[in-house]
Amino acid sequence: MLLPRKLAGLPAGRHAKWAILLLWVAIVLVAAPNASRLSGAVQDDSTAELPRGAQSTRVEELTARFPGGELAPGIVAYVRDTGVTAADRTRAEADRRALAAVAAGPIAPAVPSRDGRALMLTVPLADDDHLADNAGRIRDQIERNAPPGLQVRLTGPAGAALDVGDAFEKVDKALLLVTVLLVAAVLLLTYRSPVLWLLPLLTAAVSLQVTGAVVYLLAEHAGLYVADGTSSILDALVFGITTDYALLLLARYREELRRTADRHEAMRAALRRAAAPITASAATVCLGLLCLLAAAMGFNHALGPVGAIGVLGGLAVVMTLLPALLVVLGRWVFWPRIPRHGDAPPARGTLWDRVGRRVAARPRLVWVCGTAVLAALAAGLLGAHTGLDREHFLTTTPSSSIGGRLLSAHYPGDESRPIEVVSERAATPGVLAAVARVPGVAGVGEPEPSVDGRLTRTEVVLASSSGGAAADTVRAVRASAPDALVGAGAAADLDLADAQAHDRRVVIPLVLGVVLLVLMVLLRALVAPLLVVATVVASYFAALGAAWLLFRHAFGFPALDVQVALMGFLFMVALGVDYNLFLVSRVREEAARSDHRTGVLRGLGLTGGVISSAGLVLASTFGVLGLMPVTMMVQIGVLVTLGVLLDTFLVRSVIVPALALDVGRRFWWPGRLAARAAAPARPPEPARS
Structure with missing residues (x-):
């Protein structure tokens, strides 16, 4: 499938190229101010990121109906x-009086523990954009001149918000800089040119600006929800995928410059031939991300459309701005290795030529051994645990978690993290009596009526506030009070885990179906797409097994975050299929000109270098997430990085070519290539890496 000639010619037109450049200058001038406001579009709506329709989410939504509105208390632990x-x-008592200025309501006197070794002071704070700032004022006050020997810690929701804010403040500004430096290093090694490497970076920078502006405008004027943490994933996705597409177009353009005297015609040919795999890649990633609209988890649901916007922005920039820039700058941009018309292609014997010949010698042994390597890595998942506790939300032990442990040691249950029971006021006595009889309930508080007097909200302290025992207690509480809503604390943890399990059951099959469909349309075959998807899924489990071993033994993480399996699968399958798609589509093109075996070897040789560089770029952009202070982001970054490297250097370069050679022309069944008799091979043209 080639891009129509007239459409392909627009960015490469002798006059149209200037119009496109001016258009993009205008777009960037408009986009930049709006993109800079994206951080302000992150909505402080905790319910939107929670499991949709879950009891804990409905309890959170009812918070505004109770006195004090939405509160996030700061709980101060004093322990000697x-x-x-x-x-x-x-x-x-002095702290209680001093903190009245930041509190959202009256502060009750500190509650002593039964063992006489602790005091607990609860400071009500408004759950708004100033929460972290007010929590910081509490921390400054309680730590100022604390008596010797007295441990003082801020915990509770406000303490957790402050810890997260402090952690992000240390790395936010450095993430993009590190990404740029890593990608620049890969590009310099790839092109060994003082100029050419700047163009992929420029296109990525423009994509980030345009994407940020579109997301901001849709958030402000069309109700698009932008969740906290989305921008970091969006930056990695847009930067990596835009640079990848730019590398693929540059490689095809370089080929055409050797065949064509006119650089405009060379770009037209490059666009027509590169458009199908690049557009199919973008469609695969976009549709895969949009599968998240079926997710029950609010964060997952919100990420889908935002990520799809980023991919489309990168596609638009690479297919219009980059071609116009290249034809304006001319051949010299490739200096010192300038491709001239009529130049002989590089001599045979490149790395990927040698890999192809060795794979072709014994293809079945190669793919069996490669699959065994993936299986061995996947075995690392044996004994893996899923579900991080709140103490491991950050990569370092946050102060609020230490405070929570102090309170748990001196108060029954975990009073810093109770569950909440909301019921009709008339039914409250019976509901609370039933809840109090549930094993695992350590205490039932006094019911608080809603402003309109129709509902009550009661805090219930559990003997264990996290883990399997807490989940069992929450289920029992809900069973004992079917007419009430149970949320917050361990109930929210349970609903989150259930929502993630639902999303894995629903979204993963949808993504696989979308990817398979796109490959079938592009390759006009069934066997090849099935084999490609199977290898990518195998590389996902191999990467997950290897990542778990790193998390457990190198990072010291006790479990995988519940988000990691789904997010890792989405990015690895959608992005991992890309490289196989670029390879197999080029193999199909070459096989149509000669025979199947020659097509496989030439396709590998022609795409090996550029796809390897693209894989390193994408691995670098997601690897930077490993610098973030949030454990979930670190785990997603490490998993996707391992998966991309496995897919680039083992699956795409070894296993897929070996399978294609072993299966033979049946690889293209039921397409015409499968039935066509082997054509006489044309004289082989040396591969270009």
Whole structure:
């Protein structure tokens, strides 16, 4: 499938190229101010990221109907192992009076523990954009001149928000800089040109600006929800995928410059031939991301359309701005290795030529051994655990978690993280009586009526606030009070885990179906798409097994975050299929000109270098997520990086060519290539890496 000649010629037109450049200058001038406002479009709506329709989400949505509105209390723990002194109580009371200025309501006196070794002060704070700032004021106050020997920690929702804000502040500005430096290094090694490497970076920068502006405008004027943390994933996705597409177009343009005297005609030919795999790649990633619209988890649901916008923005820039820039700049941009018309292609014997010959010698042995390597890595998943506790949300132990442990040691259950039971006011006595009888419930608080008097909200302290025991208690509480809603604390954890399990069951098959369909349309075959998808899925499990071994033994993480399996699968399958798609579509093109075996070897030789560079670029952009302080982001970054490298250097370069050679022309069944008799091979043209 080739791009229509007139459409392909627009960015390469002798006059149209200037119009396209001016158009993109205008777009960037408009986009840049709006893109800079994207961080302000991140909505502070905690319910939108929660499991859609779950009890805990409905409890959160009802919060505004109760006195004080939406609150995120800061809980201060004062602990002295030898027993709280009169000076400690005086200090807690002084803090209570001083913190009245930042509180969203009256602050009750500190509650002593039964063992006399702790005090707990609860400071109500508004759950708004100023939460972290107000939590910082609490921390400054309680840590100022604390009595010797008294442990003082801020915990609760406000403490957790402050810890996350502090962690992001340390790395936010460095992430994009590190990404640019890593990608620039890969491009310099690839092109060994002082100029050419700048063009993929420029297109990526423009894509980021345009994507950021579109997402911001849709968030402000069309109700698009932008979740906290989305921008980091979006930056990695847009930067990596735009640079990849730019590398693929540059490689095809270089080929055409050797065949064509006129650089405009060379670009037209490059666009027509590169458009199908690049557009199919973008369609695969976009449709895969849009499968997240079927997700139950609010964060997953929100990421789908935002990510799809980023991919389309990258596609538009690469297929219009980059071609116009290249034809304006001319051949010299490739200096010192300028492709001239009539130049002989590089001599045979490149790395990917040698790989192809060795694979072709014994293809069945090669793909069997390659698959065994993937299986061995996947075996690393044995004994893996899923579901991080709140203490491991950040890569370092946050102060709020230490405070939570202090309170758990001196108060029944975990009073810093109770569940909430919301019921009709008339039914409240019976509901609370039933809840109090549930094993695992450590205490039931006093019901708080809603502003309109129709509902009550009651805090219930569990003997264990996290883990399997807490989940079992929540299920029992819900069973004992079927007419009430149970949320917050361990109930929210349970709903999140259930939503993620639903998303894995629903979204993963949808993504596989979309990817398979796109490959079938592009390759006009069934066997090849099935084999390609199977290899990518195998590389996913291999990467997940290898990543778990790293997380457990190198990073010290006790479990995989519940988000990681789905996010990793989505990015690895959608992006991993890309490289196989570029390879197999070129193999099909070459096989149509000669015979199947020659097509496989030439396709590998012609695409090996550029796809390897693209894989390194994408691995670098996602690898930067490993610098983030959030464990989930680190795990997604490491998993996708391992998966892309496996797919680039083992699956795409070894296993897929070996399978294609072993299966033979049946690889293209039921397409015409499968039935066609082997054509006489044309004289082989040396592969270009």
